[in-house]
Amino acid sequence: MEGTLSLWLFAAVCVLLMLGYPVAFTLAGTALMFAAGGIIAGVFDASFLSALPSRLFGTMSNSTLIAVPLFVLMGVILERSRVAEELLDNMSRLLGGLRGGLALSVILVGMLLAASTGIVGATVVTMGLLSLPIMQRAGYSPAVATGTICATGTLGQIIPPSIALVLLGDIISSAYQQAQLSMNVFNPKTVSVGDLFIGAIIPGMLLVALYALFILGLAWLRPGLMPAAERQSFDLWALIKGLVPPLLLIGVVLGSILAGAATPTEAAGVGAFGAWLLASLKHEMGLARLREVLQSTLKITAMVFMILIGAAVFSLVFRGFGGEELIHRFLSGMPGGVFGATLVVMLIIFLLGFILDFIEITFVVVPIVGPILLAMGVDPVWLGIMIAINLQTSFLTPPFGFALFYLRGVADDAIPTLSIYRGVIPFIVIQLLVIALLWRWPQLATWLPEQLNP
Template sequence: MFGVVCIVLMAGFPVAFSLAGTALAFAFGGMLFGVFDTSFLGATPNRLYGLMTNETLIAVPLFIFMGCMLQQSKIAENLLESMADLFKGVRGGLGVSVAIVGMLLAASTGIVGATVVTMGLISLPTMIKRGYSPSLATGTICATGTLGQIIPPSIALVLLGDVMSSAYQRAQRMQGIFSPDTVSVGDLFVGALIPGLLLVVLYILYIVAVAFIKPSAAPSDNRTEEEKSARDLNLWRDLTPPMILIVAVLGSILAGVATPTEAAGVGALGATILAAIRRQLGINVLRDVCQQTTRVTCMVFLILVGAAIFSLVFRGYGGDELIHGIFNDMPGGVVGAMIVVMVVIFLLGFILDFIEITFVVVPIVAPVLLKMGLDPVWLGIMIALNLQTSFLTPPFGFSLFYLRGVAPPEIKTSQIYRGVIPFIIIQLIMLILLAIWPVLATGLPDALYG
């Protein structure tokens, strides 16, 4: 089934219909030969109704709306210009400002593609104009753009939280435990904070190191005191709105005042108010934002429907038992199983988006891994970081495709590939650190929620 899906996808068919169509073809073929348990296919209506009534998934269109509204209101563009001027005169200052703004955009939008495209359009021409190495400039933009995968409120974490909750309950039932305990999206948001911030710090340290070791790759330029005073004032004006929005969204979740879905509503309303304050909210802007939100939301939920059907047919063929048996017989126990899963997810990240992987692969492997004793929050953050690394890796990384689409023609694809290699190494270091010290992901949720 996986092989056929990959072939169909590479032939250019839409993801949602590829998943559902392949699953139904295998289901009907199995029914003809009497090798398929039809009770699983009969569960499809209940599964789809569960998707449509899932309160957690309401956060997806709300966060998408928030990101689109921030993009349309040009808050990101003004913030980058002011932040770049703040670091003017500092070696690698523009690169550092791109990393910081990328982090803030990730925390504001949660959409990888939107962040990479926005940063590529705004910052790449400026970095090249100021003498930055094309490799360093493109690598920095691709890497910081993928922070939307791990920095809350990430849509990837919203979807992962829903899947990990179901996987955790299934793992408990497999052990004969019937408990109401679940894994919430808020747990993943809190667990991702420290790894996400550490990743940003490592990015900045690398950019600064390159600026000192090879000044020609990241030159600095100077400004007068008059320019400094004027731009510092603009910095506070441009920095305050997104910071207020981030605090309102994440702060309400961390304080336990709001669920992630409620916080997403706060974020959507807050982004709309900010656009109105900046006099960027007109009927045309609102129409464009609603159209973009509807388009992306429909894509996400159609993929969820296809993935739900695929998962049911996979289980109808005994796929769960097969995976469980393979993992139990694997050398190295839970460590060996975890390594294999991470490698498979990394490779699948070349051909599948995070939504397909989250709703097709994770429901199959996560219950078995959780039954073997892994922490669900730690496992979710590891998967998110792994996918983020996959999206950066040549030649198939999604982030590279996004940037290639908006980069000037004089920027060579080989330069983009060379530029992301050091950031991939940083990502792998972060994965190793998280594997050695799971407390980096589990410590903060345990401290806040016990």
């Protein structure tokens, strides 16, 4: 009975989210309504709710999560300071004469922007506004142009410093400690956000390389989809001025984390200050612009933390209805043991990506299944990277992929929505290929963290 009610709770949340209700209030409100009904019916222990204040206080005082507003601030500043515009202009001049060169420019600039901002919506909108009209004028197929922009924008999910990895790292760390305590390990090891950052470097670069190889292969096999543009005059000094500052900023932020000189939170503070300094030197950060940046940062941060609070309420009530034990029995009884359980979880996350956003999946699903898989012996860094790339597909999968919505909002009305959907399909296949490669060779995610943190 209790296990069944937990599944009804999960289903009710999914339905309400699909209907468009706010995520944070849906999670908390639905959970509290089910808890109240359970208390009245005598099937829910009200003492579970006594742990709620300490959970909420722990969320708000979590030092790791302080990195979220700082990375958001860094990303918003860079997005508003015309960094992408200058990079794209110079890259397109450098590669424009090559067939598929414009698409390669979008991939490279999108990769740098993803590493600089970590905000998928900002990257997709910025690249859509800047590059889509250029690609249309160059005669690019609408599907190729829109698919490249959407897929490149989602790189902010996996290329560090990624806000998604910060949130996922905090949840994976808590799940790992919970899993070890369940196995009577009273001095549990920890996995940090920095470990996920390091582990994401090779898979992230692999994704970029496969994107580029796909574009080059498509340009060779179907040249009519990507006409070669006329080679334009190229200013090397302009490229250096546009490329070096963001690369230097990324190097300082990631380098300090990789070298162990700073925590992700400290590095985020350095990154935010560095982004403000770069924007100020370019005279792009007056008081009016600064006010816009701070307001945008506040809105995004408030949204994330409200969802965190809602997710804490949901997970507590879900556990009170016996949902965790139900999921544990289900996964433990799967044919194939750890392999079968992990495969089912990855499939569920992929399918939920069709209807739910990555934040909802991160805060609702991962805390439920994470401790169970980690208790079965799954490596936490590998699991975190696998989930991150899987969640990346939630931005691309029709019909509710948010990257598709972002681009649709800024794209020309002459571009059919169906073309956007068709364009992202090859990139979804590439992401699934990277997941398969990670499954076959977990060292792609675990080797670098082991070398840097022996």
